[in-house]
Amino acid sequence: MKKEHVKIANREALIGVGLVIFNFVWWFAFAYGLGSKDPQEYTYVFGLPAWFFYSCVVGFIIMAVLVTIVVKKFFVAIPFDEEVEE
Amino acid sequence: MNWESLIPLILFIIIIFCVGIWSGGYLKKSTSFAQDYFLGGRSLGGFVLAMTMTATYGSASSFIGGxxxxxxxxxxxxxxxxxxxxxxxxxxxxLGKKFAVVTRRYNALTMVDFLKQRYQSKWVVILSAVSIIIFLFSAMAAQWIGGARLIESLIGIEYTTALFIFAVSVLIYVTVGGFRAVALTDAIQGSVMFVGTLILLIAVIIAGGGIPNIIADLTAENPNLITPFGADGSLTPTYVSSFWILVGVGVVALPQIAIRAMSYKSSQSMHRAIIIGTIVVGVIMLNMHLIGVFARPILPGIEVGDRVMPLIALEVMPNWLAGIVLAAPMAAIMSTVDSLLLLVSSTIVKDVYLNYVKPTASDQRVKRLSITITAILGVIVFIMALNPPDLIIWLNLFAFGGLEAAFIWPIVLGLYWSKGNKYGALGSMVAGVGLYILSDSFFPQPFGLHSVVMPIVVSFFVYIAASLATQKKTV
Incomplete structure (x- = not known):
């Protein structure tokens, strides 16, 4: 593998790790931040409890958008078949 | 029998058949049978790749009950x-581009091929092949049983008959068409899951009188149902979070998923697959599980969890539409079974036979053998599913966690850490699987975590330590 290709591959793997950490923090913070109250005190968005709406629905939409942007802007296409070098 | 919902299901199976056999035609012209049969000639485009990953994975999650x-x-x-x-x-x-390039360079057709080339160790190959065969075989048998149960409860025919229909349909297209057939039918099945769960969710919301109404009903029954903590408050944040390892990031190490990461055509198809895959997985997961929750006020008192989907569909929709939508869970099961079947068969033919029994076998011979082994495996699973032995049920419980514990570091560190060697790989596989089975049997949920988490952490350190300790030996 050429050096610059290795760099690209490594960077994209790190982006994957970064995204998953962000995804987890968002998911966790809203679910348990808003959801740990007594259900009597819950607020609702579109009929769903707010913790669920922000954590699972908005969280998912944000991830979908983020992944799309990241892939379109930062991922670089490289050839997979290497020329054989001696 | 419920013909109105049966006809769409039969149509669905026929379409799947035709696609499978059509992709079999492509195999006839093949010049490198093994690569085409087990890997679809590395030619998957973005959409098919995303769908086949989602569909294969989609019911890996059904082991957590869905x-x-x-x-x-x-x-x-x-x-x-x-x-x-x-x-x-x-x-x-x-796994990304590195896996794609490296597996092409190694000319690897299976995950075990990759491990073999990377670690140059007979024992790594044997150990991996054995764990794949044992764990995935059991997982497959369990899925097979699930598929038959679904048909049984749907159309009210006997379990054995249902199992037969299910087995024959899967067997034919996998045997004839290989990986390409599996991937293409997965694409159809994935689309059916996507659309089917969407329609069903909407129908359920309407039948329940709107989301606020459903949530109010749930709160009235048990306020815990609308909290993040589960009906009896037993879902702790630690436990739920540790599923990010089991069904989230750990999935990297499942052989049936990893193999797909070496099957795509180009960077562009991979990019598309990432975007499509994220959206499709998210929508299917959200819809499928929300359907389960929302079904509760509409149809209270269902005791067998597996029957929730079929029963609610028949309840809230006209029969013919229910038939179409119910092709979705069936699609999920079929698409998992077909890929597992092919994977176990490739492990036997490619990793064991071609490596150790007869490396010089001709293309013609490999072809006959692959098709025969796939068919025989299918028949064995069918017989086992007729009267499932306890061992299979027991092994299935460990299948996904066990494979993740075994393979995650040998794959990931094998790709990104050049100092990793066969001692590290062997050590981490043994430690991972061993500890997982021990932990699950004797101290489930250590520190409130799912029992797969500890073995993955421990096997990471074993891999690093064993590799560093043996650096001199391998130089």
């Missing part, structure tokens, strides 16, 4: 299920 558990646990289980959105992008980003 909609049935959501029905019993409430929104907390949907929260847990949403950890799977990560698989949509994570797997392809982590």
């Amino acid at each position: 909609p049935g558990t959501a029905y019993n646990q409430g929104l907390g289980w949907v929260l847990l299920a949403m950890s799977q959105v990560a698989t949509g992008y994570f797997v392809l980003m982590i």
Whole structure:
């Protein structure tokens, strides 16, 4: 593998790790931040409890958008078949 | 028998058949049979790749109970299920381009091929092949049983007959068409799951009188159903979070998923697959589990979790539409079974036979052998599913966690850490699987975590330590 290709591959793997950490923090913070109250005190968005709406629905939409942007802007296409070098 | 909902299902199976056989035609012209049969000639495009990953994975998650558990646990289980959105992008980003390039350079057709070339060790190959065969075989048998149960409860025919229909349909297209057939039918099945769960969710919301109404009903029954903590408050944040390892990032190490990460055509198809995959996984997971929760006020008192989907569909929709929508869970099961079947067969033919029994076998011979082994395996699973031995049921419980514990570091560190060697790989595989089975049997949920977490952490350190300790030996 050429050096610059290795760099690209490594960077994209790190982006994957970064995204998953962000995804987890968002998911966790809203679910348990808003959801740990007594259900009597819950607020609702579109009929769903707010913790669920922000954590699972908005969280998912944000991830979908983020992944799309990241892939379109930062991922670089490289050839997979290497020329054989001696 | 319910003909009105049966006809769409039969049509669905016929379409799947035709696609399978059509892709078999492509194989006839093949010049490199093994690569085409087991890997579809590395030619998958973005959409098919995304769908085949989602569909294969889609029911790997049914081992955590899916909609049935959501029905019993409430929104907390949907929260847990949403950890799977990560698989949509994570797997392809982590294995990514490096895996694609390296497996091409090694000319690897299976995950074991990759490990063999990377570690140059007979024992790594044997150990991996054995764990794949044992764990995936059991997982397959369990899925097979699930598929037959679904047909049984849907159309009210006997279990054995249902099993027969199910087995024959899967066997034919896998045997004839190989990986390409599996991937293409997965694409159809994935689309059916996507559209089917969407329609069903909407129908359920309408039948329940709107979301606010359904949530109010749930709160009236048991306020815990709308909290993140589960019906009896037993879903702790630690436990639920540890599912990010089991069904989120750990999925990288499942052989049936990893193999797909070496099957695509180009960077462009991978990029598309990441985007499509994330959206499709998220939508299917959210819909499928919400259906489970929302079904509760509409149809209270369902005792067998697996029946929630079929029963609610028949309840809220006209029969013919229910038939179409119910092709979705069936699609999920079929698409998992077909890929497992092919994977176990490739492990036997490619990893064991071609490596150690007869490396010089001709293309013609490999062809006959692959098709025969696939068919024989199918028949054995069928016989086992008729009267499942306890051992299979027991092994199935460990299948996914066990494979993750075994393979995650040998694959990931093998790709990104050049100092990793066969001692590290062997050590981490043994430690991972061993500790996982021990932990699950004797101290489930250590520190409130799912029992797969500790073995993955420990095997990481074993891999690093063993590799560093043996650096001199391998130089």
